Amino acid sequence: MAQSVSNVQERTHSSTYEALSKIGRGAYGTVYKAKNKETGQEVALKKICIPLDEDGIPMNAVREIALLKQLNTYKHPNIVKLLDICHGQQVGKELVMYLVFEHVEHDLAMYIEKNPNGFKTTEIRNLCREIVNGVDFLHSNRIVHRDLKPQNLLVTRDGHIKLADFGLAKTYDYEMKLTSVVVTLWYRAPEVLLGLSYATPVDIWSIGCIIVELYTRTPLFAGKSEKEQFGEILRVLGKPPKDEWPEKNAPIKWSAFNVTERLDLKTIAPNMCDTVLDLVMKMLTFDPNKRITALDALSHKYFMEEPIDT
Amino acid sequence: MPGWYFDKKELRNTPSAAAGLDYKTEMRYRKEGARFIIDTGMKMDLGYNTTATGVVYFHRFYMFHSFQQFPRYVTACCCLFLAGKVEETPKKCKDIIKIARNLLTDQKFVTFGADPKEEVMTLERILLQTIKFDLQVEHPYQFLLKYAKCLKGDKTKLQKMVQMAWTFVNDSLCTTLCLQWEPEIIAVALMYLAGKLSKFEVMDWVGRASKHLRWWDMFVEDITMDLLEDICHQVLDLYSQPAPKSPSDSPPPSATKPHSPPIQSTSRQSNGSEKIAHISPESLPPPLNTRIPPPSEVPQFPYQTFTHAPPPLTSYAPVSFAAPPVNTPPPMAGPPPPVAPPHLAGPPPNVYPPYVGHPPPFTPVVPPPTGPPPYFSNGMPPPTPGHRQYYPPP
Numbered sequence: 061m062a063q064s065v066s067n068v069q070e071r072t073h074s075s076t077y078e079a080l081s082k083i084g085r086g087a088y089g090t091v092y093k094a095k096n097k098e099t100g101q102e103v104a105l106k107k108i109c110i111p112l113d114e115d116g117i118p119m120n121a122v123r124e125i126a127l128l129k130q131l132n133t134y135k136h137p138n139i140v141k142l143l144d145i146c147h148g149q150q151v152g153k154e155l156v157m158y159l160v161f162e163h164v165e166h167d168l169a170m171y172i173e174k175n176p177n178g179f180k181t182t183e184i185r186n187l188c189r190e191i192v193n194g195v196d197f198l199h200s201n202r203i204v205h206r207d208l209k210p211q212n213l214l215v216t217r218d219g220h221i222k223l224a225d226f227g228l229a230k231t232y233d234y235e236m237k238l239t240s241v242v243v244t245l246w247y248r249a250p251e252v253l254l255g256l257s258y259a260t261p262v263d264i265w266s267i268g269c270i271i272v273e274l275y276t277r278t279p280l281f282a283g284k285s286e287k288e289q290f291g292e293i294l295r296v297l298g299k300p301p302k303d304e305w306p307e308k309n310a311p312i313k314w315s316a317f318n319v320t321e322r323l324d325l326k327t328i329a330p331n332m333c334d335t336v337l338d339l340v341m342k343m344l345t346f347d348p349n350k351r352i353t354a355l356d357a358l359s360h361k362y363f364m365e366e367p368i369d370t
Numbered sequence: 371m372p373g374w375y376f377d378k379k380e381l382r383n384t385p386s387a388a389a390g391l392d393y394k395t396e397m398r399y400r401k402e403g404a405r406f407i408i409d410t411g412m413k414m415d416l417g418y419n420t421t422a423t424g425v426v427y428f429h430r431f432y433m434f435h436s437f438q439q440f441p442r443y444v445t446a447c448c449c450l451f452l453a454g455k456v457e458e459t460p461k462k463c464k465d466i467i468k469i470a471r472n473l474l475t476d477q478k479f480v481t482f483g484a485d486p487k488e489e490v491m492t493l494e495r496i497l498l499q500t501i502k503f504d505l506q507v508e509h510p511y512q513f514l515l516k517y518a519k520c521l522k523g524d525k526t527k528l529q530k531m532v533q534m535a536w537t538f539v540n541d542s543l544c545t546t547l548c549l550q551w552e553p554e555i556i557a558v559a560l561m562y563l564a565g566k567l568s569k570f571e572v573m574d575w576v577g578r579a580s581k582h583l584r585w586w587d588m589f590v591e592d593i594t595m596d597l598l599e600d601i602c603h604q605v606l607d608l609y610s611q612p613a614p615k616s617p618s619d620s621p622p623p624s625a626t627k628p629h630s631p632p633i634q635s636t637s638r639q640s641n642g643s644e645k646i647a648h649i650s651p652e653s654l655p656p657p658l659n660t661r662i663p664p665p666s667e668v669p670q671f672p673y674q675t676f677t678h679a680p681p682p683l684t685s686y687a688p689v690s691f692a693a694p695p696v697n698t699p700p701p702m703a704g705p706p707p708p709v710a711p712p713h714l715a716g717p718p719p720n721v722y723p724p725y726v727g728h729p730p731p732f733t734p735v736v737p738p739p740t741g742p743p744p745y746f747s748n749g750m751p752p753p754t755p756g757h758r759q760y761y762p763p764p
Contacts (some may be wrong), residue, residue, distance in 0.1 A: 115451075115463050116451075117495075117498075118492065122452070122455040122505065125503055126456055126503065130506045131503075155495070205600050332761075
């Protein structure tokens with residue numbers, strides 16, 4: 061038995077893929093561009109380290125991986141495809157695993173950079189719709205992305221969005237505490253910055269930030285620390301309405317703010333039309349319970365309008 | 371989920387067969403493993419879903435590995451262990467082993483080696499890899515309940531029929547049916563069987579359309595009577611197998627020799643091993659999973675696998691006959707509300723003790739929802755209110 065076990069482990073070892081280069085995209089875990097030695101197909105290998113406990117692979121990790129695999133069967137057009145899962149070796153108290161995803165050449169950050177003249181508004185709207193569509197799919201499957209940002213919104217050659225780097229939040233929790241990865245704060249919802257409980261609305265906040273960025277090609281709230289990030293949000297959006305302030309749980313009292321006015325987003329992004337402004341403001345609603353949902357956003361008039369090319 | 375269904379020829383060409391195990395013995399090993407998972411699950415108060423998931427893993431595992439290489443009771447423990455995690459009803463590995471120690475003879479427990487826990491935990495990774503992380507498995511139970519809600523007729527008789535079908539589903543886990551057919555089809559077949567045996571003929575159902583000859587036409591396309599009979603016989607064969615020599619070796623002996631089932635048609639004998647030997651794989655219908663086309667009107671991007679799709683009749687537009695949303699049955703940690711045991715004239719489905727409990731109660735006939743479901747209008751998946759805002763536990 062012991063011998064047979066090691067044989068099988070040899071066989072299942074991820075030797076079919078040859079790592080080409082580090083992509084390094086994504087805040088947690090390393091991602092490599094790799095090639096399937098048998099088919100020549102290019103893939104993105106995501107290395108994950110699962111901490112083992114006394115009962116093997118923790119339940120959360122098993123469930124999250126099961127869900128990723130399950131989601132994959134729906135073949136959603138705006139979700140990156142999971143091709144394979146490979147076992148690596150057990151290193152100490154950790155099990156190394158490789159998630160094999162389809163390789164997509166660009167992410168939205170690179171895409172913005174590569175188009176210095178900006179995008180047509182119709183193209184921005186298509187990108188936005190696909191982002192919301194992908195997020196709605198995750199939300200309807202009880203997945204909160206938690207880290208939406210241009211770097212993990214992949215853009216295919218023909219300009220379609222595919223969401224990546226989601227679904228392993230609980231598996232990573234442990235690892236996150238140990239590694240001092242710099243996680244970008246720019247797209248973080250106020251409830252996360254305040255350390256309150258959060259759910260699917262955090263992703264909507266991130267989308268709101270990303271939509272404005274698509275128009276302006278600059279991050280909307282670019283704070284360097286959590287405090288600064290919060291300050292940036294207030295500087296633009298003004299002091300939140302009193303009834304939206306979580307007085308009971310928030311570490312800061314509502315009365316502690318200097319009264320500030322809301323800026324007109326049009327001064328920041330003059331090329332945004334009224335309907336997209338309306339949608340963005342519904343996404344950047346301070347109270348997560350009042351924030352628009354992905355499903356409702358999809359039927360917002362911004363996505364229903366006639367294409368107007370400006 | 372593709373890749374998990376096999377035809378009868380493939381079921382005979384397993385790794386165990388390649389390593390020299392005869393078919394009859396392999397089927398016995400599968401049955402014993404399944405039964406052991408069920409018994410262990412019951413002793414640990416695990417629900418029918420977790421248990422059934424464990425059994426499906428077990429059957430799938432041995433399509434890639436042999437019984438000679440991997441002792442069945444170790445695998446069985448591992449399958450239940452993993453199913454517990456996946457179904458969010460985790461059990462400690464050492465507790466599962468404790469139960470196994472109690473249920474198994476010394477001779478059988480020897481296969482766990484010097485460090486049983488380590489043996490099971492090491493196997494976990496092989497199991498995961500073997501079943502390709504396809505961990506979320508659906509079972510006939512949920513479909514049985516869903517279909518039952520649409521059937522009209524005498525409430526008591528219906529209840530009795532569902533109870534009997536439920537028991538058949540339990541027992542079907544000891545066969546390789548879950549490797550052959552989708553849970554929807556197994557549910558239909560075993561409801562058909564239970565209907566025959568309990569003399570409950572379904573004359574009318576909610577959402578009936580003129581093109582539906584049988585109630586199940588509403589849910590699954592192209593089920594032939596031959597297919598239904600084949601599935602029923604595979605389950606009935608369990609009851610006519612010879613009693614094992616020692617009770618601890620195998621499932622409890624069938625105390626009563628069942629009468630031959632009052633199913634008309636087919637010249638098939640009800641003795642499994644013989645029957646199977648007489649059927650050539652070619653004469654069997656091809657696996658149905660290849661024959662359930664997704665409804666053509668369904669938008670390019672299906673949110674559900676097509677076997678799981680809504681009734682294959684129209685598009686996502688107003689579906690007046692659609693089954694009412696199934697109220698999730700109460701969690702079945704303990705035994706469900708008592709239901710009178712079925713008194714049968716035909717083969718007793720309770721030849722084995724009813725181990726996974728009774729079906730949860732259901733409301734037999736629910737009027738179809740009024741008005742079109744709003745969520746289909748834009749091709750979106752049904753918004754399950756509880757799902758949309760998911761607050762992870764702190």
